[in-house]
Amino acid sequence: MFATNVGDAVRVPVSRRRSEFPQSRLTGKLAAHFADHSYDDPTVVIDLDIVEAQYRALAQGLAPAHIHYAVKANPEPAIVRTLVREGSRFDAASRAELELCLSEGAAPEDLSFGNTVKRVRDIAWAHAQGIDLFAADAEEELEKIAMHAPGARVYIRFLVEESQADWPLSRKFGAPAAQIIPLMDRAVALGLRPVGISFHVGSQTREAMMWVGVLNEVAAVWHAAIAHGHDLSVLNIGGGFPAFYGDPIEAPLSYGQTVMRLVRERFGDVPYVMAEPGRGLVAEAGVLECEVLLVSRKRPDDIARWVYLSIGKFSGLAETIDEAIRYQFDTTADDGVNGPCILAGPSCDSADVLYEQRPMQLPMGLRAGDKVHILCTGAYTTSYASVGFNGFPPLASVCI
Amino acid sequence: MFATNVGDAVRVPVSRRRSEFPQSRLTGKLAAHFADHSYDDPTVVIDLDIVEAQYRALAQGLAPAHIHYAVKANPEPAIVRTLVREGSRFDAASRAELELCLSEGAAPEDLSFGNTVKRVRDIAWAHAQGIDLFAADAEEELEKIAMHAPGARVYIRFLVEESQADWPLSRKFGAPAAQIIPLMDRAVALGLRPVGISFHVGSQTREAMMWVGVLNEVAAVWHAAIAHGHDLSVLNIGGGFPAFYGDPIEAPLSYGQTVMRLVRERFGDVPYVMAEPGRGLVAEAGVLECEVLLVSRKRPDDIARWVYLSIGKFSGLAETIDEAIRYQFDTTADDGVNGPCILAGPSCDSADVLYEQRPMQLPMGLRAGDKVHILCTGAYTTSYASVGFNGFPPLASVCI
Structure with missing residues (x-):
C-alpha cells in the first residue's frame, strides 16, 4: 500500500509495546549481521527467520483461514520460497508475480490473481497455467475473464466505507454494495462461477477490533447475495495487517484470533476464508x-x-x-x-x-x-x- | 523536477499555442513511427531530431551562455550522445551521471557536479577524472569538497524566494542570502575557489518575464559578493525552462533571448553564464x-x-x-x-x-x-x- 491519507491515529488499548518488538531497535540476527557487514550503497537486509515467525503466528491466529501472501509487498524470491515451504498461498498483482510464485514452487491452485485490472493476455496465460481464481469489480472485467478464462471462479471486490485504518484506501478498487449482486448475476450469465467477495479493511489497521465496522458492512452484502441464490464459498478478507512503525499494534497471534472470531460471528463457517497479509508478514x-x-x-x-x-x-x-x-x-x-x-x-x-x-x-x-x-x-x-x-x-x- | 505544488497558473500573454507544437498531437516522425510499431509494454519513444531542434533553439536564444543539460531529466545514452555532438555541456547529480557523460564523449571540463549533496568518495572520484566544478550550499559540503577535491572551483547555491514558476521548489537546496558571502569566505579559507552563484527559478517557469523577480534577488547578492572582494566569473542560472503540457508557454528562442537580456541588464558581462535545461530540452x-x-x-x-x-x-x-x-x-x-x-x-x-x-x-x-x-x-x-x-x-x- 502506498499511503496517501494519514488520519490522526485512532487511539486503542496498547497490547504490544516498543520494547517487545525485536525490530524496534537493531538487535538479534540483524544486529549481528550489520556488525560484520557494511554496504556501500543503500541495502535492505531481510531476516527470513522473522518472516517465518510472523507467518506462523499469523497463520495460527487466522486458522482455519488460508494466508495468501500479497507478493507486491516484497517480491524477493527468497521470501516467496520461505513462504512456499511454510505452506503459504499467494495473491499476485500481475503475470510476473504469478510466474515468480510458480517458479518458487507454489501450485497454480494456491494462487489468486487479485488485481481487479488485468491485461487480457495475462488472464489467458494464467488460465493456461491452471490458475482459476480471479478478482473483478466491473462488468467489463468479468467479460474479459469470461472470454479468456472461461468458467473460472471469480470473487467480487467490495468497496467498503467503514475503514478505521491508519490509511483507508482510495475508491480505486471495488464495486459499491448495490452493484455486488448485479455483478454476480452478470458473472453467472457469462458462464463464470462467482464464488465470493473480497474487500480490504485499509492499510495498517492496527487493532483487530477496528475490523468490526467493515465486517458488518461486508456481512450484509454477503448474506444478501446468498439470499439472492448465489452459492458463496470464498471470503477474501484481504490485507491491512499492521507492522510496527512506532504506534502500538496488536501482536499477530491475538490479532488473527480476534479477526477470525469476528468473521465467524458474522459469516458462520465459510468453506474458504483467505487473508492477504503483505506488510504484516515482511515489514x-x-x-x-x-x-x-x-x-x-x-x-x-x-x-x-x-x-x-x-x-x-x-x-x-x-x-x-x-x-x-x-x-x-x-x-x-x-x-x-x-x-x-x-x-x-x-x-x-x-x-x-x-x-x-x-x-x-x-x-x-x-x-x-x-x-x-x-x-x-x-x-x-x-x-x-x-x-x-x-x-x-x-x-x-x-x-x- | 518532481512537482509537488501546483499553483494556479499565472496568466501571461500567449506567445505559442497548441497548434504550433509538433507534440500537441501525434504528428511527424513520431506519428509515422507509431503507425509502423506497436509496443506490448508501455514504451516512451524519443525523437532525437526534436531534442536537437530544442537544443539549437535554446542555445541560440541563450548565447553566449553555455547549456549544461540536466542529465537527470532523461539519462538515455542516445540523448547524451546527441547533445555531446551538438556541443552541449552537462550538469550531473551523481557519479553515475558523470560516468555516463564521459562515456558518451563529454570532456571533464564540460561537466558540473551540480548536486549540493555528494558522497565524499564520489567527490574524490570526480576530482581524479579532472572534473573541477562543484555545487555547495553548506559549510560541511565545502569541507568535504576541500578535503577530496582540493583547490576546486565551487559555486554557491542560493535559495531564492521570488519564484513565479508553476512549481516553485522546496527549501531543500540552497543557502539564504545572508549565508552566501560567509560561505564564499569559508570556501576561500578552505583553499577552494568560490567562482560564482547558482539558483533555480522553479520548475516550469512558462514565460521569460517571470524570471525578473528571482534575477533581481540574485543580482543583489552577486554584486554584494563582488563588493566584498570575491572575483565571481560563473553565473549558473539553473533550469526552469518549460515544456508544453496544455498551458501556453513561450518558444525557446525568444525565451532564451529574453532571459539573457534580463541577465545582462542585471549582471553585466559575466565571463561564464551556464544554464541547466532538462525538461525544456527533452520533454x-x-x-x-x-x-x-x-x-x-x-x-x-x-x-x-x-x-x-x-x-x-x-x-x-x-x-x-x-x-x-x-x-x-x-x-x-x-x-x-x-x-x-x-x-x-x-x-x-x-x-x-x-x-x-x-x-x-x-x-x-x-x-x-x-x-x-x-x-x-x-x-x-x-x-x-x-x-x-x-x-x-x-x-x-x-x-x-
Whole structure:
C-alpha cells in the first residue's frame, strides 16, 4: 500500500509495546549481521527467520483461514520460497508475480490473481497455467475473464466505507454494495462461477477490533447475495495487517484470533476464508542500511538541522510521501543527545524530502559518513525504488 | 523536477499555442513511427531530431551562455550522445551521471557536479577524472569538497524566494542570502575557489518575464559578493525552462533571448553564464504508448468513468502525483465524443490514481485494449519508473 491519507491515529488499548518488538531497535540476527557487514550503497537486509515467525503466528491466529501472501509487498524470491515451504498461498498483482510464485514452487491452485485490472493476455496465460481464481469489480472485467478464462471462479471486490485504518484506501478498487449482486448475476450469465467477495479493511489497521465496522458492512452484502441464490464459498478478507512503525499494534497471534472470531460471528463457517497479509508478514523482517551525506543548517540559528541521507523517496522510501510512514532510525552516531532534523534524500529533486512537517529526532553528533539503520523496512521499499533516478542505483536487497 | 505544488497558473500573454507544437498531437516522425510499431509494454519513444531542434533553439536564444543539460531529466545514452555532438555541456547529480557523460564523449571540463549533496568518495572520484566544478550550499559540503577535491572551483547555491514558476521548489537546496558571502569566505579559507552563484527559478517557469523577480534577488547578492572582494566569473542560472503540457508557454528562442537580456541588464558581462535545461530540452521529444486495461463505472449513473491504463504513478508517471502535470492524451479510439474519466494506473495500489480531482476528457468509445499515446513524456518518466512494482516492468525507452 502506498499511503496517501494519514488520519490522526485512532487511539486503542496498547497490547504490544516498543520494547517487545525485536525490530524496534537493531538487535538479534540483524544486529549481528550489520556488525560484520557494511554496504556501500543503500541495502535492505531481510531476516527470513522473522518472516517465518510472523507467518506462523499469523497463520495460527487466522486458522482455519488460508494466508495468501500479497507478493507486491516484497517480491524477493527468497521470501516467496520461505513462504512456499511454510505452506503459504499467494495473491499476485500481475503475470510476473504469478510466474515468480510458480517458479518458487507454489501450485497454480494456491494462487489468486487479485488485481481487479488485468491485461487480457495475462488472464489467458494464467488460465493456461491452471490458475482459476480471479478478482473483478466491473462488468467489463468479468467479460474479459469470461472470454479468456472461461468458467473460472471469480470473487467480487467490495468497496467498503467503514475503514478505521491508519490509511483507508482510495475508491480505486471495488464495486459499491448495490452493484455486488448485479455483478454476480452478470458473472453467472457469462458462464463464470462467482464464488465470493473480497474487500480490504485499509492499510495498517492496527487493532483487530477496528475490523468490526467493515465486517458488518461486508456481512450484509454477503448474506444478501446468498439470499439472492448465489452459492458463496470464498471470503477474501484481504490485507491491512499492521507492522510496527512506532504506534502500538496488536501482536499477530491475538490479532488473527480476534479477526477470525469476528468473521465467524458474522459469516458462520465459510468453506474458504483467505487473508492477504503483505506488510504484516515482511515489514518487520527488514532493516535498511544507508549513510549520512550531509548535515547542515540553513541559518546558524535554525533549530532544525537538515540531514541528507543516501536513500530517499525515489530509491526506496516512497511511503514517506506525505510523511505517511514514520520509520524508526538507529544510528551508530548515537551520543545520547537528540535534536530535531529535517530528513531528505540524495537526489537533486526538491520533493525528495522525507520528514519536514514533523521533524525527526536524531543524535546531535550525526555527521556525513555515519551509518544509519532504518527499521521495519521489509515491505514496500525495494519494489518502489526507481530504476536509477539521478543515477542512484535501486535499493539493494540481501536475505539472511 | 518532481512537482509537488501546483499553483494556479499565472496568466501571461500567449506567445505559442497548441497548434504550433509538433507534440500537441501525434504528428511527424513520431506519428509515422507509431503507425509502423506497436509496443506490448508501455514504451516512451524519443525523437532525437526534436531534442536537437530544442537544443539549437535554446542555445541560440541563450548565447553566449553555455547549456549544461540536466542529465537527470532523461539519462538515455542516445540523448547524451546527441547533445555531446551538438556541443552541449552537462550538469550531473551523481557519479553515475558523470560516468555516463564521459562515456558518451563529454570532456571533464564540460561537466558540473551540480548536486549540493555528494558522497565524499564520489567527490574524490570526480576530482581524479579532472572534473573541477562543484555545487555547495553548506559549510560541511565545502569541507568535504576541500578535503577530496582540493583547490576546486565551487559555486554557491542560493535559495531564492521570488519564484513565479508553476512549481516553485522546496527549501531543500540552497543557502539564504545572508549565508552566501560567509560561505564564499569559508570556501576561500578552505583553499577552494568560490567562482560564482547558482539558483533555480522553479520548475516550469512558462514565460521569460517571470524570471525578473528571482534575477533581481540574485543580482543583489552577486554584486554584494563582488563588493566584498570575491572575483565571481560563473553565473549558473539553473533550469526552469518549460515544456508544453496544455498551458501556453513561450518558444525557446525568444525565451532564451529574453532571459539573457534580463541577465545582462542585471549582471553585466559575466565571463561564464551556464544554464541547466532538462525538461525544456527533452520533454516534448517523447511520446509514450500504453494501452487501456479496463473502462468501468462504479455505479451505472456515475458521470465519470474509471479508465485504467497499463502505466501509472509507479511505472513512469510519477509527476502526476498531486495531479501536478496534466499530460495530453491522443488515442486511436477517438470517435469525436469525449466525456470525463478518472484515470488510474495498473497496480494494486490505491494511490496509483493519475487524475481524479480534475477528471480528464477522453473519448466515450474507449475500451480495454485501445492504444493511448501520452504526449510530452520525454522528461522525468523513464528514470522515475520503479524497478518492478507489482511485477510491472519499468518504462521502456526507444530513440528514433
